[in-house]
Amino acid sequence: MASINYPYPNPKNEAERAANRQAADDYQRQEEEAATLLRLADGLDPVAPELLLEQVRLDLVTAGLHVAPPAPLTDEDQGGVVVYIDDDGQVVVDWLPHARLDRAALDMVEADRTDDDAVVRYEVVRSAMDTALGTILAGFRYATRRPQFGFGHIVLHSAR
Numbered sequence: 001m002a003s004i005n006y007p008y009p010n011p012k013n014e015a016e017r018a019a020n021r022q023a024a025d026d027y028q029r030q031e032e033e034a035a036t037l038l039r040l041a042d043g044l045d046p047v048a049p050e051l052l053l054e055q056v057r058l059d060l061v062t063a064g065l066h067v068a069p070p071a072p073l074t075d076e077d078q079g080g081v082v083v084y085i086d087d088d089g090q091v092v093v094d095w096l097p098h099a100r101l102d103r104a105a106l107d108m109v110e111a112d113r114t115d116d117d118a119v120v121r122y123e124v125v126r127s128a129m130d131t132a133l134g135t136i137l138a139g140f141r142y143a144t145r146r147p148q149f150g151f152g153h154i155v156l157h158s159a160r
Contacts, residue, residue, distance in 0.1 A: 031059055047157055052091045055069035056082045059140045065143070068096070078083055081133065086154075093137060093144075095129035097122060126151055 006023050008016035037055050047055075060067050067081045079098030086092050094101075104118035113119070128152045137144050139154055144153040146150055 019056055030058070030062060048158075049085050049089050049091055052155060053085055056091055056093060056142065057135075059142075060136065063136050063140070065136075072115065091155040092147070092152050093133055094123065094153060095126065095133060097125050 007018045011017040011020055020109065026124055032106055037051070037058065039052055057067050060083065065081045067083060068079075079096050079101075081093065082096055083091065083093050101118065104122075108114065108116035108119045130153075134144065134153055143156040145156060146152075147154055
């Protein structure tokens, strides 16, 4: 079992002690969720997409990423890591920039101003986060492949 990295190793006041208690509670909850997933996975062949989705979400949260809830993916203000099951029953991990950046870049592309700062920022963020997500998934021993179009990672049903 790994040790907890408390936000305040030497708490000096009640707020810091409360933060440490919250970290311990979060750690305990994650350990319980992981144990539940392992129990659910025992004997399943192959891993059901819903179980794989939850396993990937838990690992990304463990890595320190905020993962958006699986639905709805249409929230205008939502941005960050998304994990969902696509129409083909495959688990997909992707990054959604915040709607502000998304809209600004789209406006500039539609105006044929692809060298605008908003477009450059959008492309840099998408590329960097796509690379980061691929690296994190590989670090957690997931086998992935690229979708036919665009960004993201399809997590394959295989033993880790």
